[in-house]
Amino acid sequence: MSGEHDSSGRSSGFSSPPCYASEIAPDYFDPMAVDDDQARDVARWRNAERNRLRAERQELSVADRKRIELELRNRLRQLLRDQFGGARGKVFSAYWPIKGEPDLRPLMAELHEAGVKVALPLVEIKAAPLVFRRWKPGMRMVRGDWNIPVPPQDAPKVTPDIALAPLVGWTADNYRLGYGGGYFDRTLAALEPRPFVIGIGFEAARLETIYPQPHDIPLNIVLTEVGCRFEEMNA
Numbered sequence: 001m002s003g004e005h006d007s008s009g010r011s012s013g014f015s016s017p018p019c020y021a022s023e024i025a026p027d028y029f030d031p032m033a034v035d036d037d038q039a040r041d042v043a044r045w046r047n048a049e050r051n052r053l054r055a056e057r058q059e060l061s062v063a064d065r066k067r068i069e070l071e072l073r074n075r076l077r078q079l080l081r082d083q084f085g086g087a088r089g090k091v092f093s094a095y096w097p098i099k100g101e102p103d104l105r106p107l108m109a110e111l112h113e114a115g116v117k118v119a120l121p122l123v124e125i126k127a128a129p130l131v132f133r134r135w136k137p138g139m140r141m142v143r144g145d146w147n148i149p150v151p152p153q154d155a156p157k158v159t160p161d162i163a164l165a166p167l168v169g170w171t172a173d174n175y176r177l178g179y180g181g182g183y184f185d186r187t188l189a190a191l192e193p194r195p196f197v198i199g200i201g202f203e204a205a206r207l208e209t210i211y212p213q214p215h216d217i218p219l220n221i222v223l224t225e226v227g228c229r230f231e232e233m234n235a
Helices: 036-058 062-084 105-113 183-190
Strands: 091-093 117-122 131-134 162-166 169-171 196-200 221-224 227-230
Touching: 036 169, 062 105, 062 196, 062 221, 062 227, 105 117
Parallel strands: 091 117, 091 162, 162 196, 196 221
Antiparallel strands: 117 131, 221 227
């Protein structure tokens, strides 16, 4: 399913999920079709896709994972140079890898040394937007939500100019399949100005659609080990 379109034919970034998503054409769109049954259908479909994609990435060999992570770090470094002059002085929100996500920590340390203000997101209040705190190599970390290491409470809070979004799955129109908690979309909706958001994931995790719902916000760019794709409206 593609997103709702304006008069120019470009995606507006918002659309409604279909009922019985797997039984209809991917480009089907009914703007009046939002209801509880549809939301449940799409939630079940997304959960099944999360489980499938997470299982597939956990099966990657050590050699393949290291190769992909190196390629991702190189491509992200080049993207930051091309789009942000290296991002020196900017706040760059990264992530601490979990559940088979690409490990970008070597690049985080490199960016810190180059003068980029690296930050990590964390949950401080359940069902609220994420908070971002400064991170430095070697700093004392504490256990946050889901036991993810996060900066301590005395690390300064910051607002990101650039934010990474780890992807369980992704689409060519730059929608993200995450873990289902809604934190990332909730955070993007609350941030003003909104950061430039880079989705980071595996090429094999591409989906035809996630059947976008009204709260889903497209990323500015999706970056995988084979290249990057800019969101249509920013291309």
